[in-house]
Amino acid sequence: ETLTVSSWGGSFRDLIDETIAAKFTEETGVEVEFITGGTIDRLNQAKLSRDTPESDVTFTTSHIGWLYTNDGLFEELDMSKIPNAANLVEQAIISPSHIGAWAYVYTIGYLPEAVPEGMTFESWNDLWSPELEGKIAAPDFDPSHIISVAAKLEGYEVEDWMQASDKLMALKPNFKAFYTNDANSQQLLSTGETPVQVMLSMNAYHMQSEGLDVQIAIPSEGAVLGVDTMGITAGTDKEELAYKFLNAALDPEVQAKIAEIKKGSPVVSNAVLPDEIASLPGIFTTPEQWESETLIIPHDLRAEKTAEWRQWFSENMISNN
Amino acid sequence: MSNENSPSVPPNTPQHPAVQIDGVGKSFAGTVALEPVWLKIRQGEFLTLLGPSGCGKTTLLNLIAGFLEADSGELFINKDLVTQVPPHQREIGIVFQNYALFPHMTVAQNVGYGLRTRRVSKEETAERVREALALVKLEDFADRKPNQLSGGQQQRVALARALVIRPKVLLLDEPFSALDRNLRTAMQVELKEIQTRLGLTTVFVTHDQSEALSMSDRIAVMSRGQIRQIGSPTDIYDRPQNQFVSTFVGDANLFTATLVERSETTARLTIGETALQLEPYQTDLPDPGPVTLFARPEQCRLTQAGQPGTIPATVALTVYQGSYAEVHLDCAAADNRVMQRVPANEAPSRGTTVGIALPTQGPAIYSLNGEAQ
Amino acid sequence: MSNENSPSVPPNTPQHPAVQIDGVGKSFAGTVALEPVWLKIRQGEFLTLLGPSGCGKTTLLNLIAGFLEADSGELFINKDLVTQVPPHQREIGIVFQNYALFPHMTVAQNVGYGLRTRRVSKEETAERVREALALVKLEDFADRKPNQLSGGQQQRVALARALVIRPKVLLLDEPFSALDRNLRTAMQVELKEIQTRLGLTTVFVTHDQSEALSMSDRIAVMSRGQIRQIGSPTDIYDRPQNQFVSTFVGDANLFTATLVERSETTARLTIGETALQLEPYQTDLPDPGPVTLFARPEQCRLTQAGQPGTIPATVALTVYQGSYAEVHLDCAAADNRVMQRVPANEAPSRGTTVGIALPTQGPAIYSLNGEAQ
């Protein structure tokens, strides 16, 4: 018997495999099998195979999780079957059907020796510096970070992001590339192709561990919070095991291990982290940190707007005309 | 190899034709490759199809073999109508110019192929293959692959392979044209000997007149999809029935002449200034008027210039050929240059004027331009 | 076409050789294609390289042309050492077997190519192209593409293209072997006429002995990368210096004999039971002992059986050839069958015993097995 988990490929799958799945297998004796793919790809795949689900548990981002939920692709969760969920921080309880597994931030990562002397990115505004022309990269799959930052800098709510479109356009000359996936992001950084990136904190830490001198800045406006979530696929015939898996994921030790390996933030308040980890930027261990260092785009809004943002972004920012 | 008078027919042969071709013709996409042909090939006969390239020899052979389907007419092999019978049931043997030995089989396997298709027992196959190889003197080569044999040896294997199935008819399509001169002569002799010994009905295709003359019981001379004359080698050489045959087989000296008078056996004609009386071999002479007179070089003689009854000519050039020299003569009365052979040391020098003496018996008279080619 | 005694040398030709080959040899990857060769080709001479396939003819031609680099030796054209000169500066004309006309150019462009490379003016080029085409009778074909020409016409264009640059030497590599018999003879005559008229030094490659005998001033007979004999056609045919030449050029009757005694000009020998006294043409006879006696068929005669001084033989078969018949004879004293030509109607029938009368003057005596091939 195996439990099938749908997740991103690469290091995230490895992460789940080494931490949550290991714990789960230890507790239940059931092996875990993965199907992997991009966030959107797996969403569509799930829609396609709605009647005969290919997986039992699905990992996805918080806002795409809303799409699963709205489409009825997730079971509503019975929290009583997930004892460890009692300690979930409030920002990680996304919907009745999906909950956080770990948190991260999208923030500014940079190579100190490749940016103008003394630049430290106290504010997101520093990205607009003319000295950074042709030096920046951002994800092409998710423009929400930079859009919400621009709105905030201009003093608008995210809903009114169009008001900040001029501000966004002003950043265009500074973009060198848009990375298509995490590996791409790491490559761009490690080759010095784009010494400044709007990037996933976890990636930056990973590069540090490979010996790259990358700095992670948390600007005063806050870093854009992201929560990776999990849900139980609707129609699964292994519901019991799926709950056990979710519970294993929220086990404090597992959460601590995730933080240690991936430098993501635990989503339960009772995880105990070593100091040197807990002090890293982008890892939140106290309610104050969760509050002050993050810039939160409402998940449902984000889910709703993603398509619109993407289209605007690819037609106006990415395309080179 | 051949004697005009005695085609070697084994005693107990049935007397119906081995192959009978009744009005068989073939066109390819509108162009006629073979006009309808009527032909009977006798039991044990060696019949040669002779003609220039593209005249339809291979087409006729393929029709006999069944590789092509006739547009019209019927074909009998030993009295059986085979027009609709597929090639593999016609029991014919074939030898091609480029041998067509199966390169992936040994000599013995090649020769045995036709026996295996007939489900002959292993022992008998081995025995008959051995015999066939002995016939072509290749007993020791049974286990070689074709590419380990010389051209002549390959040709012999092809022959053995065709013979071993005891075919009703043996067909050969220019089998020796890829061999060099010496080997070719040797193979001609060998084939003829085997064919005579076995009394095999054989249809042989060639465009080499010397080969045709030396091997055949009868020759069918073809041109443009038609049989122009059929007869024994001496018929063809000594008594060509038309100008095409006269020039295609052997060397021909052709003179422009005027037929003045004809009787049953003799003709009186003038060539330029010269008046002649001849006995041609033909039975039906053309009407009096302008004609072409044909004679073989060896029927004519070179004489001193101005001898009475000779045709004046000038030596245009002499060509040394070792055992003899060719004298090419410009002659007002001839369509082309006239050629005579003389012993190499007797060749007159260029520009000498000479006379050409024509034979009084044996030449032919063709109506003028009765022949295109 | 050729006269043994007068190679046509135009009057004011310098008297040094047109081509001088001093010990030029060539190997390919260890196998010797051409042993070192010494050869002088006279001004205006028509020299033929004759030999079986693979004997090195093309290799020698390519060395003269400069397409191959010699392993050893030196090469002079008109006294100039050209061993190191690249082909395009050697001023030679070449005609290949497959014509090698530029398919993307018209006839006129093909012929004019060599003039354009020499930066001859437009007007002069046009004029000389016209002349060259007139020489080969193709004035009207100037604007055709090669693929719109027949084989013979293509061959003539190739000749015109080679001639128009007024080459010091004309090289031809089996130029006529792709043509049929009639066209071939016509082209031979034409080439010879043009060559004689222009007094062109010509090296001609062929493996056809009749072509070599009829066209050449001198023939170099080659075998296995060596020149085996060089001389006029009659030298080669009447006085072959070794057994290879005797059998490769013309038909040879070879008898096993014992040389009993030799003087400067005469030899006494026995063939089987028959004792003979002859005057061979050679100056250096082999030592007494077993030898091979060579005579041409036309030097021998068939006689009644048992005539004194004749060699007894039995008719093995007669081969009809139209103008004559070949009589093949089994003869105890001959290595192979002996062949004699007789008029077609005089052929003795198979099994007849006859005598072979040898000439008392003119045959050759070779030491036994002194020759491999």
Added chain:
Amino acid sequence: MTKRPFLGWFALPSVLIAFGIAASFIAIVQYSLRAYIPGSLDPGGFTLENFTTLWKAVYGQAFVNTVLLCFWTAIFTLLIGYPLAYAMVRAKSAKLRSAILLISLTPLFLGEIVRTYSWIIVLGNRGFVNAALMQTGLIDAPINFMFTMTGVVIALVHFTLPIVVVMLAAALSHIDRNLERAATSLGAGRVRVFATVTLPLSIPGIVAATSTAFAWTFSAFATPQMIGGGKVQTISTLVYQVGFASFNFPLAASLSLVGLLFTIAVLAIFNTGIRRLEKIGGHSQ
């Protein structure tokens, strides 16, 4: 006489496959005429909207990019491939010939991914080329190859080179050596022989090679995707993106369809143009 033995049995599998190809083609045409319903994989009703969407600048740009890529790739591949093919056919030593053949051929069988990945390592900012140039002091800031047309063209040239070399070599090897020898004997030096004989006679090979290079480049996906990094969008990368990022299959289908028609048109123009050229230039036998 059985006139056509085996016809049915031998043709059957390929007829089935042909049906498959035709059906998928029809599927594309059909989808290209259907409306996209966001969030649904089933297409909506019939519409021409997809084709009007294609007028947007992004898609136009992708077409232009693709054409430019094909054009430059074809030109550089020919320029590099011709000498290589020439050397492969004409090198004196058989060993050298085999070596050239093997070296040119191996990449053909390596697939797009391995080769593209290798070029990323060569061309990146810290890649081999930039590292080498910076260490020798020739430049002090890395040259941008990644995410540029130049980089994509370099990798694509490498991608199409083997097939072009093989086709050119086939054409060159079938030119009769005696033609060149004849030209030489008529006084033409090497350059002239090449320009007046070899080159004109290899035109059919050049044509075949160029159309193949065009088709390959047009079809290439991994190279523009991985080296262009979203900055050099081509039809192939767009089709994938539209199809798999937003699952807008109708739009992807119409994009494919237009791309296909475009390829056919270009190859047709190319072939007629060339036939005219051949008429002028003549052909090798």
Added chain:
Amino acid sequence: MKKSPLDHLLDWSGRILLTLILGFVLLPFIVVLIASFNDSAILSFPPKSWSLRWYANAIEYRDFGKGLVNSLKIAAIGATFAMIAGAGFAYVLNRYEFSLKTLLNSILMSPLIIPNFTIGLGLLILSTAASLPRSIWLVIGVHVIIVLPFVVRSVYVSLQNFERRYEQAAESLGAAPLRVLLTITLPLLVPGLVSGALFAVILSFNEFTASLFVVNQRTQTFPVAMYNYVREYADPTLAAVSVIYVIVVAALLLVVHKFFRLEKVLNVE
């Protein structure tokens, strides 16, 4: 032969040009070879320290193993189908006239100009419309379509050079059509069939673009697995994979060269 200065110039510039071009062809593989031994995940030339860890990783990484198995399976089955269909069609094409022959031929050859992504997309849409699962058979179908023209071409060329006389000789010896086919035609076509099969296997094994459209996690081919790896990890594991790949392909070609002579297979002499 003595050479003029121009000749020397031509010779030398030719040699230099050839070296440069061969360098261009080989450069990526040499660079990848170096990179694959770089101890760090971060690219640098020359590498600061060396290790074999990426090779170990390449061998251990599960998706590669699964992809390899899938690819081998797909290439083997697909090439077999393509050989059967392609050889049969080439025979029919060479031997018979029949109605719709031209149409059938152009449809089957069209994958030579239809971009692979279009083929992949078409079959994906088709299978979705027919509610067929994205199984390995779909991938095999796509591969068969893509490699078929190459198989048809190689077999057709050898059929064209095939000496019909062999078959006629066999027929005259009494062999019925099927026997001729089995004992003469097929054995003599072996070189053409081998080169067709070689192309089919190698092209199928390397096919990427069309596969990307039709595979899923379970049917992922080796090239798709490599592509996904590059998208998910920024380390030189793929360099190690590439090195192994190059070596295997080059060795395979050397073996083929030894037995069949590539010059002949590719008709370049």
